[in-house]
Amino acid sequence: MEFRQLKTFITVADLNGFTRAADVLGYTQPTITSQIQLLEIELGVCLFERIRKNISLTHEGEKFLIYAREIINLCEQAKNIVTDRSMTKGVVKIGALESICTTRLHTLLKVFHHKFPDIEIILRTIKSNEHKQLLIDNQIDVAFCLDNMMTNSEFIVELAVPEPLVLLAEPSHSLVKYSDVYPQNIVKYPLILAEEDCSYRRTMISILSDYGVTPKAIMEIGNIQAMKQLAMSGLGIILLPKITVEEELSKGKLVELNWSGPSFEFLTQVIYHEDKWMSPALQTFLKVTKEILPIQYCMSGKI
Known part of the structure; x- marks a missing residue:
């Protein structure tokens, strides 16, 4: 089982196609097909259903995908653990509600990009109930959500500020x-x-x-x-x-309106999964977020 086979498998699963995966990874489609076939032979199971031009993960493929992501993540951790942690390079994937994207994040991201231009930010607009699963699936590194206080111990609340x-x-x-x-x-x-x-x-x-x-x-x-x-x-x-x-x-x-019913006790929260590896880029982003976001709320009279 090779590292590149696992990366190819994950990419095909995420993009739901061999051709798309070939374009992203820079391989030919036959190479992608060959890597998946060799992996299936080694595992002794079929990872994808292939019906006409459509593919989908088998039950075994869905189970293997979880472990393949963990293996890749551990390999990345092992590689980064021996690099200079002071390096301000990397990628941070953010998921945020539309309301937060259009009001809070533009100032934060502008300041962050000015300070750390070599850290790439990938911003994804998400729905209210998506952030937990996206964090579990490692599709985003950190989520900006608007909800009641998070109590699930599986997630770390890095910052929580009132949002009337x-x-x-x-x-x-x-x-x-x-x-x-x-x-x-x-x-x-x-x-x-x-x-x-x-x-x-x-x-x-x-x-x-x-x-x-x-x-x-x-x-x-x-x-x-x-x-x-x-x-x-x-x-x-x-x-x-x-x-x-x-x-x-x-x-x-x-x-x-002069609302006199039960209060809407909501908070903007910055959260990540408890098992998330804290890359230097992610640590830097969270540090800047804790510096900038509370200032925004103070200036607008929120806290």
Whole structure:
């Protein structure tokens, strides 16, 4: 079993194709096919189902993929352990929610790139419920998520800062004049909410359920900008992190409702898997994140 065979196997599995893997690895397709066949002969199992031009992992292939990733990871650790840890080179793969990408990360990444131009950052926009599995599968190194405090011991919370959520409507909405807005008030109007897997949408629905009330209507929108536009058009009430609507609030295009129901206790959290190898590049990125992110929150009056 050779190192290159394992890398080829993982690449084919990730890209779901021999041709794509050949392009990425710089091999010919026959070479890719030969490496996989030799690996299958050595293991005595079929790793991929091949039906016409489509391939998929067999049950044995799925199990072997887990160990192949671990072997590659250990080899990388062994190689890096003897290199100069002061080197500021490498790659950091980040997964972040859209709301965090568009508000918090641009300043952090700008500062980081200025200080460490030789560290490559790969940024991936993720959904609210994706980060755990992506970290487990080692598809990302670190996640920026917005949720209740992480309690799963499998993950390390490197940083957690409060992230207020607000209910908003356009200025002429009838609820704007209310000194106290409760769940039974907002269900009389359409709610413009993020997709079903969004953490703060789930919290809102849970609160309404606890109060025994049901929304008049829910408009499900997967884009924050579209949600804001619909609310500004008077089509409903939205729930969003306050940082995402600061411009609209300052210009009077949206107004924060005086929510008196249960509080939305959410935090922006920077997390990674407990078994993640802390490369010099990742350590450097986390260090800068802990320096810069809290400053952003302080400047915007969050903590």
